[in-house]
Amino acid sequence: MLNTRERQAAIEETPGILIPGETVWRVETARRATVLIDAGPYFAVLRKAMLAARQTIYIVGWDVDSRTPLVGPEGTVDDDLPLELGPFIAELVHRRPQLSVKILLWDYSVFFANEREFMPAVALRWRMPKQVDLCLDDSVPLGSSHHQKIVIIDEALAFSGGLDLTIRRWDTPDHLKDNPHRVDPDGKPYPPFHDVQLMVDGPIADAMTALVRRRWLHAAGEVLPSTPACESPWPAGIVADFQNVPVGIARTEPNVNDEKLVREVADLFRAMAATAERYIYLESQYVTCLEFAEVLAETLRQRPALEAVIVCPHSYQGFFERSAMSGGRRRFMKILQDAGVAGRVSVLAPQTRPEEGERDNIKIHAKVMIVDDRYLRIGSANLCARSMATDSECDLIIDASGDDEAARGIARIRYRLLAEHCGTTVAKVAETISKTRSLIQAINRLCAENCKLRLVEDPSEEELAASEAVEAMADPKHPLDPFYYLPNSITPKRGFRWGQATSIAGFLLLVGLLAAVWAFTPLAELANPALLERNLRGLSGPWEAVAVVAIFIIGGLVAFPLVVLIACTAAVFGGWPGLLYATSGAMLSALATYFIGRWLGKRALRRFVGPRLNRINRTLARQGILTVTTLRLMPVAPFTIVNLVAGALRVRPLDYVLGTLLGMSPGLLLMSGFGGQMRSMIQNPSLGGAAILIGVLGASFALSILLQKLMTRLGSKVD
Template identity: 50%
Template sequence: MRVIRSTAVVDQEADRPAETSVLRPRRNVWRIEQARRAAVLVDAAAYFGALRSAMRQAKHRILVIGWDIDSRPPLVGPEGEPEDGLPATLGDFLCALVRERPELSVKLLLWNYSLYYALEREPLPLLALQWSTPPQIELCLDDEIPVGSSHHQKIVVIDDAVAFVGGLDLTIRRWDTSCHRPEHPGRVDPAGVAYPPFHDVQMAVDGPAARALAELARWRWERATYEALPAVAARSVPWPEQVEADFRDVAVGISRTLPLYPGEGEVREIEALFEDMIDTAQEAIYIENQFLTSAHMAERLARRMQDVPALQAVIVAPRIHHSWVEHRAMAPGRIRFMEILRAGGVAGRVRLLHPQAGRDGATADVMVHSKLMIVDDRLLRVGSANLCNRSMGVDSECDLTIEAIDADERRAIRRIRARLLAEHCGVEPEEMDRRIRETGSLLVAIAAAGTERRLVPVDDHQPVADERGWTLAGFADPRHPLPATGLIDRALASVKARWRGLLRIAPIIIAALLLALAWSTTDLAGWAQPERLQQSLHGLAGTGWGPPLVIAAFVLGGMVMFPVTVLIAATAAAYGAWPGLAYAGAGALASALAGYLVGLMAGENALRAVMGPRLHRIRDGIARRGVVAVATIRLVPVAPFTLVNLVAGAARIPILDFVLGTALGLAPGLLVLSTLGDRILSILRDPSLAEIGILLAVLAAWIALSVGLQALVSRRRRSRS
C-alpha cells in the first residue's frame, strides 16, 4: 500500500514557491496546489447547506473523513429546512440520495474512538450508518493510529472535484447560524435537549487543491480498509450553488500532522506552519481556537511580540471547557499559555476573549470550536488543528492555508477577518473593516462592543494550575503519542476485536439461536451425544457404505453447525484409531470445502454487508500469511467451524491456503481424539507429565510445519509472479 508521507511533496522546481514565501514544502506544507475557487464558510448552517448542495450534485463518490460522524444531525442551511425534497437528517438524506442515484458511492471513515467519548457519540454507528443503509453507503471504523492518539481530520471530498476542510464534523450539536441567538428552535439535539450557540469555520476548494485532498482522503481509506479507491475523473464540478468564492485561482497549502506509526516517520507540518506564521507576523495576529495549551507556541509568540513592538494579537476561545476532563486537562494549559505571555511582558498587546450573544435580555456564551489563524492581511489558515500539544504530533490533522500574493487576495483576507470579528461584536462587516482601517488596531476596533453581541475577556479564575490538573494534562494533551506497552496494545486490540466480532457475526448469532431452538424442541440434541453417534456409526462399520456415509454426515453436520469435534470423537470410537483417523480427517476436510464453496457462491458482497470494508484488510492479512492464519483459526477456534468456512469462501482466500491451513489446524485435534479415544476425559482430569510433554511436542511440530508450508507456498507464488 502506497503511503503518503512528507516525501510526497511537490518536487518540480517550477511548482515551488518563491524563497520569500512562508509556505515551504517539506517543512510546513505537504503540497501547494491551485484552487479555481476557495471560500470560507462561517458556522455550521453555512457549511451544512453548502455541503448538501454539493452532495446533491455528486455523480460518482462522496468520501467523508471525520473524528465523529453521526446519522442524526440536520444537514440543512441557515433556513433550517431542506428545500430539495429530500430528508433533513444526514443518514436519511444519504439513503435517499443513493436510492435516487444508484451509481453513487458513499464512503464514511470514522475514528474508532476511545470509550471515554462513547457517551458523546451515536450508539452503534455501524448499525446506523452501515447495516441500516443501502449497500452504496459504507462505514469503516479507523483504528490505524498509535494508542492515545485520535484521527482528528475533518475532510469531505465529492467526486475528487470539491473538498471541504475545517473544524466541523458531520455530527450532532454543531448546527447554528451566524446570528448565534441565545435560543434557537433548530439548535436541539436528537434527545430534544437545547444546546448553546456554536461557532466554527470550514473552507471549500475545488480544482487541483481538491484533487490533492482527495488523494489524502483515499490514502486514509486504503490504510484503514486495504481497499484502494480509484481516482474520479469528474466531468463537472459540484461546487455548491449558493456559495460565492472568496478567492479565485489561488494557491492553497495543505499541511498535516501524522503521528509516529510503526515503521514510519511522523509528520509535523502543522507545528512548523504555526511557528513560521508567528515568526513572520508584523501587525496583527487573529486566532480562533478551542484549545490553547502549547507552551512552545506561547513562547514563540512572546518572542515575536518582543521583537516587533507594534504587533498585536486577538485570541477568541471558549469561555470555559464544558466537560470535566477538558476542564481539568486543557484549562491548566490555557492558564500557562497566558502566563508565558505575561512573563514575556507582551500581555498588554494580547486579548484572550470569548463571544457572548444576547437577545431580548437573555445572554449565552458562544462555544468556539473553530481552528483559524490570520496573520496581518497575508496569511489565512483554516483547519482541524488546535493550538495544543496533541495537534502538533499526536493526532492526525489537516489545515489549509492561503498566502496572499496580490492586492485582491489581501483584500479578501481582510474581508474575512472583518466578517468574523463583526459576527462576534454584533456589527456589520463593513463597519468592522472601517474601524480597523481608521484605528490601525484590532484591539481598538473590537473595544466598542455591540449591544447584543460582544467579545468578553476570558477569566480562568485561578492564577496557576493545581497539581492534579497538570497530571491529567500530561495524559490528555501529550506532545508525543503515549508509550504503550505490548500488554496494553494487546488488551485494547482484544477488547476491540471482541466488540467488532459481536457486531459482525450478528446474523450468525441469530441463526445459532434458531438452531438452539430446534435443538431444544426436536431430537437433534440427542445426536450430539458421542455414545449415540458411536452406536449409529458402529452399525455402519461392517458395511461398504460406512466411509462415504461418515463423510456425508460431516458435510451435513457442517451445514447445520453441528459440533465437528463430536463427529470426530464418535468416528474414532466407532472405527478405532485407524481407519477412524482417516475417515474423520476426510469428513472434516469435505465439510470445510462444502462450506467454502457455499461462501464462494454467496460472494464477497454478502460478507461485506456484514463485515464492512475492513473485509479487504482481513483478506489481505490472510493472503500474506494464508496457511498460518487459517491454521491458527482452526487450532484456536475463535469462530465456529462453519463460519470460518463461509468467510474463507466469500473472501476468496486461495483454496490451497485454505485446505493446507485447515488440515494443519485440525491435525492436533484429530490426532488427540483419534489416538486417545475414550481416555481423553481421564487425561483432562488427571494428566501426567509424559502425556503433557507429548502434546507439547505435537504442538511444536505443528507450528514448525505450518510456518514451513507457508514459506514454500509464498516462494512458489513469488516465482510465478
C-alpha cells in the first residue's frame, strides 16, 4: 500500500488517475455505456433489461421495496406484467422458471425503519417463488450502512449509481411541481427527485459481477453458482453514450472482520480534484467532506482559470439531517472562502419552474463528478465524510484520456444535466458555455431567464453550533462500532484512539440521561415498577411466573430483543427475583424455538431465515457445548434465529441447553443488574444512582469484549 506522498507521485506520473489498488479497485473496458438521468428513464430501461434476463438478476441496495413502481417516464408500461417491482419479479420468474433472482439488502438501522417497507423478508422472500432469494446483510459495523446501488442482469449488463429500487425515487427529467404519478404507496405526493445511474456492458460488467459475488459470499456465506456466458441483454433502442471506453471501479469498504479499510472513493475524489484544469461539475446529496474541500481549494489556488459548480439540495429535512449536513456544508465553504477561491465555486440548488406557481425544491440525490471533458464519475458515494470510510460505496468512472469522441460524450452529459437544472435545451447550454467560456457565467446567464437554480441556504449560527453535537453521529469519519476503538491488546488490527473512544462514553452518558428523564419527569409514573409488579402479582402464586415465562416465549417467537426483556424483568421484580424469572423465561423460550427448528428442518428454515443461515451453520458445524457457548457470546444472528437453526441442525439437546445457559449467563447477570439498578434509579433518583447505572452498562461492554476474545482463543485452540 502506498503512503500519501507515494500515492500523489504515482498520480502525477501516470497519464491517467485510474490506479488499480489505489484510486480504483479495477479498470476494465465498457463495450457500451449510457447515462440514465432520473428514475423514470432508468426504471424503463431496467424493466426492459430484466424482461430479457435468461439466467440471473442480482440486486444490491441500501433499500429495496417490493412496492416500487417499475415504470418509465409516462408512468405506464407496454407489457402485461405487474407495475410494482415485487409482483413484477414474481410473475417474471413464474414465466421463466430457470431465472434466479438474488436480492442483497442492507439489514438497516432502526433509525430508517419508518422509511422502509415493513418486514421486507415477507414481501421479498416468503411471498416470492423459490427462485427469488433475499439476504439481509448486517456485515458492517455499528453506524455504517451498505450504500451501494447495483443491478446486474445475466452477469453481462450492469447498472450502478445513486438509485435504489425503492419508493419515493421515481420522477422525470422535467421535475414538474405536480405529477400525478409521483406518489408513494399510500397515494401521497412527494417532492421532485433527481438522480443518475450508469448502464455498462462488456468486461466491466464482469468486474461488477465479481464485486457482487464477493458481497454475497461475505453476507450470505455461500458462493453464487456459476452461470454460462451469454449475450448482453442491452435493451433494444438504447443508444450508447460511450463505446469501448476504460471504466474504473472505486469502492469504500469499512474495516471489519479483519479486512482492511478500502478508501478508493476518497482517493479518487482527491485525484480528480487535483488534476482538474478548467471545469469541475459536481452533484451530491451532501457536501461536507472537508478533506476534499482542502484539495479543491489548493487546486483552485494553483489554477486561476479553474471553476467548480456544485449542485446539491437547497435545504435538508428534519433537525438532525439539517443540523449535521447544513453545518458541514458551511464548514466546507469556509475552507474555500479562507483560501480566497470561493468566488470561483458556485453551490446551487434547483427548483421547479417559476411558471408553475410557488416553487418546490428538487431533491438532489445524484452522486456525479465531471472533470473537464476527461473524467465522468457516477456512483453511490456522496461528497461527505461517511462515504469516505464508513459506508460501503461503489462509483464508476469513465476515462476519456486520448479519446476525442469519449471526451465529447462527457461534455454532452454535462450539458444534459445543466439543461435539466437550468430549464433549457442542451444546445442552448452548449452555445452559452462556448460564448462565455465559463460554467458559472453560463449558468447565471441561462438562469436569469427562468431562475430555476438558486444559491443554497446557509444555516443560522444556532444551527451551526448545534450541528457539531450531531455531526459525529450523522456524518462520521469512522464507524461508531465500539469494537473499532479497542486497544491493540484486544484487537491487534487497530490502534486505540482516545479522542474517538469518547463516543463510547457519550453513549453511556446518553443511557444515563434517558434514565434520568424517566426518573425525574412525569414519565416516571408510566414506568413505576411497583405498579407493574402489583399488576403481575395480581395473578397470584405460580401464575405470576407463568405470565413472565409466557412473555419470554412469545417474545422469542416474534424475535423481540432478549436483552430488553431481561432488563425489564429485573426492573419490575428487582435484581435477584428478576434474574430467576429472566433465566427461566429465556431458557424456556430458547427450548421452544429450538424444537420448532427441529420440526421445520433445514430446508424449510433456509426459506424462512434466508442465506444468513449459512453463517450460523458454519459456527455450529462442530456442535458441542463450547460451540454453542461461543455462538451465544458472539452472536452472528438474533437469539431466535440461532435457536431455530440449532434445532434444524439437530444440535444435541444437552449441549444446546448447557451451552445456552453458559453463554447467556454473563448477559443475564449484567442485564439483570442493569434492570435492578434502573428500578432503584426510578424509585430513588440520584446522581450517584445514575453513575452506578452507567458503570453497570460500561462493565457489560468490557466483560462482553473480554469474554468474546477468550472464547475466540479457546475456539482457535480447539481447531
